[in-house]
Amino acid sequence: MERGLENVSIRRSQRAKHVRLVIKPAGIELVVPPHVNEAQAMGFLHQHREWAERKLTEIQGRADNDHRSTPVQPLESGSMLPFQGRDVPLIVGQHAGNRLKIKKLSDGPFEVLLPETSDLSTDLKIRSALFLWVKQWMRAEVHRLAQHHGQVLGLLPREIRIKRMQTRWGSCGPRNDINLNWLLAFTPPSVLEYVVVHELCHIRHRNHSRDYWDLVSRHLPNWSQERRWLKAHGGELLRRFS
Numbered sequence: 455m456e457r458g459l460e461n462v463s464i465r466r467s468q469r470a471k472h473v474r475l476v477i478k479p480a481g482i483e484l485v486v487p488p489h490v491n492e493a494q495a496m497g498f499l500h501q502h503r504e505w506a507e508r509k510l511t512e513i514q515g516r517a518d519n520d521h522r523s524t525p526v527q528p529l530e531s532g533s534m535l536p537f538q539g540r541d542v543p544l545i546v547g548q549h550a551g552n553r554l555k556i557k558k559l560s561d562g563p564f565e566v567l568l569p570e571t572s573d574l575s576t577d578l579k580i581r582s583a584l585f586l587w588v589k590q591w592m593r594a595e596v597h598r599l600a601q602h603h604g605q606v607l608g609l610l611p612r613e614i615r616i617k618r619m620q621t622r623w624g625s626c627g628p629r630n631d632i633n634l635n636w637l638l639a640f641t642p643p644s645v646l647e648y649v650v651v652h653e654l655c656h657i658r659h660r661n662h663s664r665d666y667w668d669l670v671s672r673h674l675p676n677w678s679q680e681r682r683w684l685k686a687h688g689g690e691l692l693r694r695f696s
């Protein structure tokens with residue numbers, strides 16, 4: 455997830471004539487012929503990255519569709535939201551005020567009160583309110599996790615931001631700013647924890663080298679289970695909420 459190399463694997467090919475990107479549901483493959491050096495290959499990846507990520511989301515969405523054939527449902531009263539990996543109902547009402555209100559009682563449903571005056575579609579209004587609520591909830595949750603793991607690892611981020619991200623779950627920038635996808639609120643807590651640790655470990659290793667994974671393993675021995683969860687269910691979440 456660092457420097458956008460998450461989902462990208464690099465394959466040297468004796469037979470390839472040109473650098474190319476192959477997009478499969480499992481990820482992006484950068485195929486590099488013998489005469490092309492790493493810097494050139496990275497330049498090519500950088501140039502075509504947005505296209506590749508868009509394609510990847512498309513293909514992963516399609517793969518999910520093939521498996522589960524769940525159409526994207528609008529968010530409305532009675533919708534179920536997989537908050538922290540467990541289905542929580544959404545209840546929508548209206549009120550006379552002009553601001554949308556959203557709250558969630560512990561172990562209770564999400565409750566949304568819509569203003570009567572607004573021309574956005576209800577679905578959009580609910581989505582933006584949900585985003586704001588989740589952002590605030592996640593900020594507290596993630597700071598707790600980052601404090602705990604960051605202290606044990608001796609790796610503390612400069613800042614953590616919760617964002618809408620189209621294709622990634624997290625990233626760690628060169629100045630140790632960590633970005634996390636707000637949809638991690640809809641994964642089991644252990645998955646959110648894994649992504650936080652994943653990004654914290656990038657403060658030390660800015661790659662996915664063996665040293666990097668050794669560090670993750672020492673700290674979170676079950677990380678591959680959480681990673682598998684993301685691979686199996688992440689595409690569906692991105693498609694439903696992005």
Ligand SMILES: [Zn+2]
Nearest residue numbers: 455456460652
């Ligand atoms: Zn990473």
